[in-house]
Amino acid sequence: MNTGTIVWSVRRELWENRSIYLAPLIVAGVIALASVGAVRHNLQPDKLASHDELVAGVLMGTTLLVAIFYCLDALYGERRDRSILFWKSMPVSDWTAVLSKMAVPMIVLPVVTFVLTIVTQLIMLLAASAYLSMHGRSAAALWQLPWLQMTSGMLYHLITVHSLYYAPIFGWLLLVSAWAKRIPFLWAFLPLAAIGVIEKIVFNTTTFVSMLGSRISGGMEGSGAKGGMMMLWPSQPFEFLTRPGLWIGLALAAICVAGAVRLRRYRDPI
Amino acid sequence: MAVIEAQGIRKTFGTTVALDGVDLRIEEGRIVGMIGPNGAGKTTALNAILGLTPYDGQLTVLGRDPWTARAELMRDVAYIADVAVLPRWIRVAQLLDYAGGVHPRFDRAKADAFLARTAIRSNAKVRELSKGMVTQLHLALAMAVDARLLVLDEPTIGLDILYRKRFYDSLLNDYFDQGRTILVTTHQVDEIQDVLTDFVFINRGRITFGSSMEQFESRYLEVVVRPDRIAEARALRPIHERQGLGRSILLVDLQDGGADRQQLAALGEVRKPGIADLFVAMMEAQGTTP
Numbered sequence: 316m317n318t319g320t321i322v323w324s325v326r327r328e329l330w331e332n333r334s335i336y337l338a339p340l341i342v343a344g345v346i347a348l349a350s351v352g353a354v355r356h357n358l359q360p361d362k363l364a365s366h367d368e369l370v371a372g373v374l375m376g377t378t379l380l381v382a383i384f385y386c387l388d389a390l391y392g393e394r395r396d397r398s399i400l401f402w403k404s405m406p407v408s409d410w411t412a413v414l415s416k417m418a419v420p421m422i423v424l425p426v427v428t429f430v431l432t433i434v435t436q437l438i439m440l441l442a443a444s445a446y447l448s449m450h451g452r453s454a455a456a457l458w459q460l461p462w463l464q465m466t467s468g469m470l471y472h473l474i475t476v477h478s479l480y481y482a483p484i485f486g487w488l489l490l491v492s493a494w495a496k497r498i499p500f501l502w503a504f505l506p507l508a509a510i511g512v513i514e515k516i517v518f519n520t521t522t523f524v525s526m527l528g529s530r531i532s533g534g535m536e537g538s539g540a541k542g543g544m545m546m547l548w549p550s551q552p553f554e555f556l557t558r559p560g561l562w563i564g565l566a567l568a569a570i571c572v573a574g575a576v577r578l579r580r581y582r583d584p585i
Numbered sequence: 586m587a588v589i590e591a592q593g594i595r596k597t598f599g600t601t602v603a604l605d606g607v608d609l610r611i612e613e614g615r616i617v618g619m620i621g622p623n624g625a626g627k628t629t630a631l632n633a634i635l636g637l638t639p640y641d642g643q644l645t646v647l648g649r650d651p652w653t654a655r656a657e658l659m660r661d662v663a664y665i666a667d668v669a670v671l672p673r674w675i676r677v678a679q680l681l682d683y684a685g686g687v688h689p690r691f692d693r694a695k696a697d698a699f700l701a702r703t704a705i706r707s708n709a710k711v712r713e714l715s716k717g718m719v720t721q722l723h724l725a726l727a728m729a730v731d732a733r734l735l736v737l738d739e740p741t742i743g744l745d746i747l748y749r750k751r752f753y754d755s756l757l758n759d760y761f762d763q764g765r766t767i768l769v770t771t772h773q774v775d776e777i778q779d780v781l782t783d784f785v786f787i788n789r790g791r792i793t794f795g796s797s798m799e800q801f802e803s804r805y806l807e808v809v810v811r812p813d814r815i816a817e818a819r820a821l822r823p824i825h826e827r828q829g830l831g832r833s834i835l836l837v838d839l840q841d842g843g844a845d846r847q848q849l850a851a852l853g854e855v856r857k858p859g860i861a862d863l864f865v866a867m868m869e870a871q872g873t874t875p
Contacts, residue, residue, distance in 0.1 A: 406688055
């Protein structure tokens with residue numbers, strides 16, 4: 316496995332799945348346009364800050380959806396259209412192929428989210444500043460918001476939650492994508508729903524469902540994230556690293572990826 | 586060193602035996618045709634050779650175990666599958682960029698030169714190309730790889746006669762040399778007979794016969810016999826007989842049949858037989874007409 320092969324493999328994922336950058340780009344574009352049109356709602360620092368957070372949240376939601384659909388198709392589509400036979404005729408190992416697919420939700424999408432969020436927030440800030448100065452008022456208060464803290468808080472949130480904490484979700488989806496002969500979407504979600512329902516009927520508990528919920532919410536409940544995700548940094552930067560949930564999740568992700576590699580090796584085109 | 590060395594390769598899918606002990610040895614610099622009916626195990630054998638499927642038995646390709654070292658092996662092997670496998674969403678230029686990026690032996694200039702002689706535009710997507718163009722594109726990719734083994738599984742299936750002829754012309758003139766080996770399967774046996782140096786028959790998951798073209802041509806002869814001489818001809822124990830234009834066409838094994846070339850020439854016109862005829866004769870002898 317060498318870096319060049321990984322880079323080309325990730326690049327080819329972007330060629331095939333243009334929604335990786337187009338979907339968040341369109342969402343960011345719409346928000347930016349709207350924020351220019353409705354600039355009057357962004358003139359107070361606290362309003363602007365809360366809208367900035369909203370933008371980050373919407374873009375994170377968008378890229379999470381993109382990640383889910385990307386992962387479900389990543390190892391299924393290539394078997395369905397038999398192009399896996401072409402990819403396998405290249406000197407690229409199954410590990411390289413699967414890891415470069417895992418890199419899309421874990422690295423590429425967080426980077427896309429980060430860049431687009433900052434650009435959109437900057438457009439909102441500039442639009443509001445321009446409006447204020449055109450009306451002879453000072454925009455200084457807007458620029459005195461804790462931008463560095465907000466931006467690094469978002470980066471921290473993207474790395475910890477969207478990349479590391481969600482890793483087992485992406486791993487599971489890739490595993491199902493490598494395994495399913497039909498409708499990977501159903502195979503990914505029905506077993507989870509079934510476990511939840513069976514647990515409720517047999518034990519009358521909801522441990523599994525709340526585990527899933529905690530995973531999707533990023534394990535934020537009870538961690539004192541009252542000030543919003545952007546205010547996390549740098550209050551407790553290492554608290555996250557000591558959580559067992561993080562490491563159990565990463566171990567699960569590693570198992571899923573190893574399983575997906577093995578399946579990609581064995582499975583025939585559909 | 587043999588390029589492909591297989592001993593007792595077995596592969597089953599559930600209760601179906603796809604490969605039932607394949608023994609195969611292919612030397613460097615040969616063009617070998619693998620001929621057999623549908624379901625004989627051709628594609629499964631190629632998949633084992635390419636590291637696409639696990640198997641039981643001993644198999645080395647270019648000194649490597651294809652199942653455990655597929656990625657390394659693919660530096661030296663080029664492969665065109667029996668179906669269109671190029672991703673339909675990709676642009677021609679992207680495909681060449683990618684191959685150049687991941688393949689250490691891919692020569693972009695060679696691929697460009699080959700494509701320049703076709704109607705394929707570099708900004709076209711694969712899905713916009715005709716079937717023949719997709720095959721040309723894949724061939725351009727395969728030939729731009731400085732591979733030691735080229736594996737072709739029904740490469741010209743579904744192509745019209747013009748493309749098929751061009752395909753084999755390019756293969757022989759632009760690609761093949763003594764350092765390379767080509768393994769090809771096809772249904773259009775007659776079309777590649779002149780291209781091959783060797784051939785093997787595969788049936789029911791076994792290699793049933795193998796020969797070089799020289800051996801084949803010196804061992805087997807076809808004689809066209811008029812009805813009045815047919816009894817005499819049949820006494821020479823032909824291995825196969827078919828009818829054509831009021832004559833009987835007999836395929837004779839000079840090695841096992843006891844006849845010689847002069848005896849046959851006295852009976853009628855003697856000519857070079859087709860591999861396909863030998864294949865049919867052998868299948869019928871085994872009672873397994875495809």
